[in-house]
Amino acid sequence: MAKGDVSIAYNPYNSLPTLTCLVEDYTTSSDTQILAGEPVKLSAAGGNNVVHLATGDPEYGTDIVFGIAASDDTATTTVDGTVKVYAPLPGIIYKCKATTPANLATGVVYDCVTFDLTGTTYTVDEDEGSDEKVHGLRIVDYDAVTGDVFFEIKGCVTRYDDLV
Numbered sequence: 001m002a003k004g005d006v007s008i009a010y011n012p013y014n015s016l017p018t019l020t021c022l023v024e025d026y027t028t029s030s031d032t033q034i035l036a037g038e039p040v041k042l043s044a045a046g047g048n049n050v051v052h053l054a055t056g057d058p059e060y061g062t063d064i065v066f067g068i069a070a071s072d073d074t075a076t077t078t079v080d081g082t083v084k085v086y087a088p089l090p091g092i093i094y095k096c097k098a099t100t101p102a103n104l105a106t107g108v109v110y111d112c113v114t115f116d117l118t119g120t121t122y123t124v125d126e127d128e129g130s131d132e133k134v135h136g137l138r139i140v141d142y143d144a145v146t147g148d149v150f151f152e153i154k155g156c157v158t159r160y161d162d163l164v
Helices: none
Strands: 007-010 018-023 039-042 050-052 065-069 081-086 093-097 115-118 121-124 137-143 148-153
Touching: 018 050, 018 065, 093 121
Parallel strands: none
Antiparallel strands: 007 093, 018 081, 039 050, 039 065, 065 081, 093 148, 115 121, 137 148
């Protein structure tokens, strides 16, 4: 995976809380090291560990986003570890490259989309088409010059769900 794919563009809070999450060893989890700036979710329903989001994540009713990694995880191929994760609180705006920067135009603003993971790079898949009832990222702005997408993580796909 690639370090720093997702960053925080706007934080309305005085400080941004982090959570310490469990990471299962890479052999058991079939995952790779979580690096700072990568989005993570609960491994499975009833699971106790976080893993990377995949292409097409997050989706409502399927994924529980725990946030964006604030540190690299400490797990190995044989030993469980931890990772610090920025809590996905309402009002935080994130930044990530678009899957197809040439498609950035006014029509994508407020679309609900997901991540694309191609190789080791996360992008926001503005090509996917908006699905308000399923997709967990809402585009709020873009920069066509840099290819950046600014987005929120919808509360319905986070661990806070109906609490916000």
